[in-house]
Amino acid sequence: MHFRVPGQDINREPFADNVPDFHYQSSLMQTDKGYKCRITNIVPLTEQEKLFQLRILDPDERNLFRFRPGQFLMLQVPGYGEVPISISSSTSNNEQVELCIRKAGHVTNVLFEAQKGAHVAIRGPFGSSFPMEEMMDRNVILVAGGLGIAPLRAPLFWINDHRDRYKDVHMLYGTKEPSQMLFTYQFEEWEKINHIDLHTIVEQGTPDWNGRTGMITKLFSEIDIDPENTHAIVCGPPVMFKFVCNYLDKQGIPMNRMFVSLERRMHCGMGKCCRCMVGSTFTCVDGPVFDYWSVMNLKEAI
Amino acid sequence: MQHLGFSHKKIKIGSFDFTCCEGCQLQLANHESTLPAFLDLLDIRNFREISSEKHDDYDIALVEGSITREDEIERLKTIRKNAKVLIAYGTCACFGGVNSLKNNFPIEETVREVYGNNSVDTLPVRRIGDVVKVDYSIPGCPVSKEEVERIIISVATGSMINLPKYPVCVECKQQLNTCLFDLGEICLGPITRAGCNAVCTTGKTVCLGCRGPADDINFESFLQLVADRQLSLDELDEKLGFYNCFEEFRHDKS
Amino acid sequence: MIYKVIAKPEFEKFIDALVKENLSFGPRQVDTDTKGQPIYQFKEVSSATDIAFDYTTTYSSAKHFLMPFRENLSHFSYTDGDWEQEITYEVKPIVLIGLRPCDISAINILDSVLLNGHFPSPYYLARRKNTFIIGMDHLPLPDCFCKSLNHHTVTSGFNLFCSDIGDSYYVSINSSKAYNYLKEFEVQDPTYDDDCKLIERRKLIKQSFKTDVEVTGLPSFLDIEFDSPIWTKWGDKCLNCGTCAMVCPTCYCYNMEDRPDVDLQGSSRQKQLYSCNLVDFAEVAGGHNFRPKNGDRLKYRYYHHYLGFAENANQPICVGCNRCGRACLADINPKDVINDLRMEKESCMICISESPDKT
Amino acid sequence: MTKVDCNIDVRHLTRVEGHGNIHITIQEGKLVDATWAVVETPRFFEMMVKGMSSERVPFLTSRICGICSISHSLASIRSLERAMAITVPPSAEKIRLLAMHGETLQSHALHLFFLAIPDFVNTPNVLPLIKSHPDIVQSGLRLKEAGNAISALTTGRFTHPVSLVLGGVSKAPEKGELAELRQRLERVLPDLDAARDFCATLSIPDFERETEFVSLHNGSTYPFIGGDLCSTDGVRKDENDYLAMTNEYKEEFTTSKFAKLSRQSFAAGALARFNNNHVFLHPKAKETASAFGLVPVNHNPFMNNIAQLVECYHIVHDAIALIDALIDDPLEELKAAWTPKAGKATGAVEAPRGILYHNMEVDDGGRVLKGDCIIPTTQNNANIHLDLSALARQALQEEKTDKEIQQLCEMLVRSYDPCISCSVH
Ligand SMILES: Cc1cc2nc3c(=O)[nH]c(=O)nc-3n(C[C@H](O)[C@H](O)[C@H](O)COP(=O)(O)OP(=O)(O)OC[C@H]3O[C@@H](n4cnc5c(N)ncnc54)[C@H](O)[C@@H]3O)c2cc1C
Ligand code: SF4
Ligand code: SF4
């Protein structure tokens, strides 16, 4: 008589040593395994934010890592933890991933100590993206508040890569203080080379600030909006996108043509830990990009 | 943390005790399997219980015990001056601990009762935080070595971790214990900060709240549940007062 | 499925043989509460006599055998300037004896959440594949309401399921492993009589339910009642203690933590089962809490349980075992909360339609 | 070379529990003053227990001392149980004794390997030993760990027991865990031998001063919990008569009290237990004692270290026997039901450092009216104090240097393994 229940070693199953492919989701089993990266460059932007350039070490994994504007990844810092971060680089840049990170707590603090050459890992990409194809041949308004510019860079790069396919592109960007303004070094390039109509504003000016001051909605007076032909992408703190979207709504842009990116606590990126639920929707799987209509319909979204 | 491009330094540490049972310091010598590795993280500059060497240059001062005598105040202030980070560890240091029970009686009576006509120097019990600024607190009577280990490591690796915000019931349930309320007892688990792995309730004795209140506890509802079960409110009060951790709530009530 | 009948003493022999050779868990009485009621838990057993076959329900569910409360997901080993991430899904086979239909349904729900979704969990899979489940039916407790959710019977998710038909068990065999084991014992093909007894038994069970929770249309009720004051009412009672989620057979939300090794030569990434009732469930860096009030969090738990989440199979995940209700110190239970919600709705419909006084 | 003047002033002696000072003055080659002063801050436990329900008392009194919390807890429990005439189920008695063994083993291991041995090999602490004598440190750690494992299994954790309660114990260890613990204890037997061999290489100072030794004595086993009070000078008293055994008095220079019996001072602790009860030791322990030439009545306080080692042998073997008994025990009745009742009694236990008394008086509601507690170190204080003068004098004759005298004196005090933090009063 044999009554020993035979063990099944799932380590021997083929998926157990496959390179995880986060796109080809159904066969994905290495759910906790990341792609190892080297931090190739660190660009200090402000006191609170740095731009990290990462390169995936393994060529196969590098080939697998393709994303769409608006998606995010889980950044693993061994020994410290894992955080969701929006991908802030161009979708056509297959060699490097850029992340713009604010020092906010446990994991992000230690990233600020990390040096060039450090090894971290990324899982992803995860989540929904901005429907860039849908916006083609139309006007696009990008509105960013504070760190909200980080997830906006990917769609902006996309537009720049396909500039001829988009009509007027306005970019409105506001921060609390001038010192918090990110990527100022790229402004000229965006304006002059990419023909982006850039408007900036700060809530509180300093003596050497000679731009506009006030709330970001003030910038709308400077642009003409053709509600029939315009899409909007809005990123920033909830209060800000609420005001902005309400304004655009009044201008006549339908809610399903405005897109926002939500932020919630996250531990997996895969719809398992349930920390990022908004009502009964996963920010990590169904989001982070939602059209404003969905957001209005999500309980407890704003 | 070589892989992130920086390396950790040995932590210069001092451990100091005031009025207490020294049980928390003793915990540092427990967990024998990881003890050599743990000691290797540290540069022990001052630790009377285990070493004869004494120096005053330490980054972290671990302070155990509560303050009950004039000379302790001076000693504590000096420690604060020398230390970059001061960690109060143990319930006595964080909340006063069982020592505070003596505050229930007038000082003169207490001294007379125990020492007769001999005079002794003693003050009403104070927490470390009442006398100097405390950077971090690790509560527990005694502290759990795993938690101390984790916090020391997090200091060494440059990332301060937080204590759990949830109450003991979470860990108690994870140990598959029978809830002591079902056995007719009053347990402080629902309002006490977790992190001890529910040792007391796992040993089938009630939690007396040595780790202090969890974040955002529902004290009203807790009182209600004790009353609903017709359990003794006097007993509840004795338990709440045992480690002096629920002072603010007890006062709110009366 | 193959059906057989096995006499109870023979069944115990079978269990004995199984238990002797495998790490096995079954219901055991651990305490008696103040009302004189026994309290059971799934505990390790080493012979059939250890098992309380006539138990009612266990205090905690069996989910932790498949999804431990704390689990190492991976380990990082540091080597000068670099690290390696190691992931293994090693588990020892275990035998679970005496699971109730609702317990097995709960495992089926976890399967659909953790295995059939977009991102299957290998950790869960390894445990699931290495668990041999023997189910058993039972008469409901007065507060069980699994019938309302249609989980009082179960047709899959077990290796063996036993229905008590007096002197014997009517067993449904759902795996070749189980079939092979049973070959060594004296089992009969069910007779007509046995079939009748089984039907009687099922009827009896069905009729014995004393608690009914009306769940029809609940998802839409929940959606409409998002701002209902009842959430504050029950929320004010909630202790935020997470007990309900810990004992629940389907709650699976979790927290993640990296724990460095003491020698700083590595670290492990750990998962800890969490509860949406805990204060910092939706708290983010900087201290903003998306669900700051007790009521917000309690409501969310009901949303998850009765609305179900799209990504996670889009079905209510509550199986109606009422473990949460029994364990809750603040006396919050699904029946009362849902009824309250319905009453709220129904009473206001009464207002609108100005129904005549019942005199 | 004759010493003319010397002033030794050790404030807050290191590598001991609690706070104590040594003060020695030598003028023109003569010893003028040698004092041992305990300067622990007062905590007033006797006051704290007042009015507390007896159930809670053991949890409070265990906080008297972090090292011997199990002893304090059991002393309180015993005194309250005797006061209220509670009979404890035999299974619980076994678990409690096993718990005591755990505490004694971890305490002795801690003292021997971490606090005492550094003196003998001339290092300020145990850390250099981790490098220079890794094997013996590992052995020490394993012994201590084994002691802790016993405490954890029998009482719920290492320090401040959770499952020792009035009437018995609140939770029994699982059989499987007991079997595991047994294996673990078997595994540390070679560590005991390693410790013995290492100790055999140490040179124990040659010093004797005749004194009286006080311990428990029950006439049938090596005593840990309860029994008669006895001394090497032939005194024999009932447990409740503890005050006649301690005769506490106060000296100016110290906050702690002193105690005496037939002579000016007496000693308690491992050596006292050995001197009074050696016949009840496990054969292996007896063998070890003779290997060190330890025969009763031994008057060298430094031999207390060796007596501790001898006790470790006894404890490990006895614990294995106890575990076997517990594995055979159905472990069904663990806690007697009891109702409060007025009464007063003493509970005496042998804490690692010597005999410990708790005396409790309760009212008919089970609330404490009055509590008293006399700890071993209080009893040893006078003896340490007198030993210090004698040792200093002998050292002067042997023409030792100041530093050597100071070190010898510190070693002497540490040999007693004083647990001054047991500041109860
Ligand atoms: C889709 C998405 C995209 C994001 N993109 C960026 C970005 O491009 N740049 C940037 O600087 N930040 C971004 N964030 C926020 C960033 O994830 C948090 O600042 C970060 O998790 C804080 O982690 P911490 O460990 O430093 O903080 P702690 O407060 O120590 O947090 C502990 C843990 O809680 C979780 N957590 C805490 N706050 C958040 C949060 N706001 N969102 C999700 N999880 C959280 C994380 O798992 C974290 O490890 C994004 C968040 C989301 C959800
Ligand atoms: S025993 Fe205490 S800690 Fe455990 S669940 Fe009950 S109330 Fe909570
Ligand atoms: S269960 Fe309660 S009393 Fe016990 S250690 Fe934890 S917090 Fe302290």
Ligand code: SF4
């Ligand atoms: S929510 Fe409650 S009733 Fe439903 S499955 Fe979970 S514990 Fe059982």
